[in-house]
Amino acid sequence: NRIHISLKWLLLGVVFGVAAFFIVSLSMERIESPHFSAQLSAARLMASSIAELSTFRESLGIEIDPSVDPNLTGLIGPEFTELTTTLGNLQAKRTSTNPDFAALLVKYFEELDLKRGDPVAIGASGSFPALLLAALCACEVLELEPLVIYSIGASEHGATHPEFTFVMMLKRLVEAGLLKDSLIAVSLGGNYDTASGMFFPGARELMTEIALSSGKTFIYEEPLQASIDKRLEIYFQEAEGPPSVFVNVGGAAPNFGNTLLAISLDNGLLTAFSSIPEGDERGLIFEFAELGVPVIHLLNIRDLAMENGIPIDPVPLPEPGISGVYFVDSYSLPLTLTFLFLMILCVVAGRMIKK
Structure with a gap:
């Protein structure tokens, strides 16, 4: 059966x-997020942590190059x-040092409705130490239990x-006294998590x-699967x-795996996957x-920042x-409901009045 609606009323709609x-x-x-207080606390904790690390780095005699790290965070490596x-990408590394990322992690944790004491498995390379710090600051404020497995290898300008x-x-x-010790295991990182094919001789020994x-x-x-299985065992x-x-x-x-599907993954909070290899x-x-x-x-930092209102x-x-x-x-809401009603x-009127 065909439904006839007056063109005049349809156009009015x-x-x-x-x-x-x-x-x-x-x-x-623009109104404050329902998690604003916790987000602010996490970001401030991250800012305090960065200040502490910057001072500590200089005390070790490790120079901070302002041309590479203009905010003098100390989290940008050679x-x-x-x-x-x-x-x-140096721009991505510098963007990641923004304490607002701790606020973003609070937002994600709150969206998952995590409760005090919930275990949070964190797998990180040395590529974005600031994002790892952001996750730990969010856990600290929300009183979650972070479990960190850290790979020492890092892309350029990471740790x-x-x-x-x-x-x-x-x-x-x-x-x-800013964070708890949440590091539970360490690996070399790099190719296959065994530091193979490094640029410098003696790199594997140093790592x-x-x-x-x-x-x-x-x-x-x-092989790599054994490293994956070991991590699962430790986390559990x-x-x-x-x-x-x-x-x-x-x-x-x-963490990333050896599959093309990982390359096409969205960033941020993922609660559903279209395909699992x-x-x-x-x-x-x-x-x-x-x-x-x-x-x-947390990988494509530019897109992650832009999607969440964090400056580049x-x-x-x-x-x-x-x-x-x-x-x-x-x-x-009243305006939305009014127009929806109209x-x-x-x-309805167009169906009743067909001409």
């Missing part, structure tokens, strides 16, 4: 629809060292200084020395079951996805509480 778009858009106002594994890896950074922050000196469980397994043992969420920072091989070496992201554990994927490569870094990540857009009325 379209007019109301177009008017609704513009008028309701004008009613938009381009090429024995720890450098791959190319890296590439051999005397200032995240192992050293976290140790200092624990001593300063092994750093790993062993951490005093944490040292993961060195071949520490969490006493599956963790509440898995946070991936960077592109460490055991079968077989070995698919990485912890997909291993946890198959177990029903949500994933927070700002100098100076903004004060916490200003960027878009702390706010949500609110529209007038459009429905046009359709």
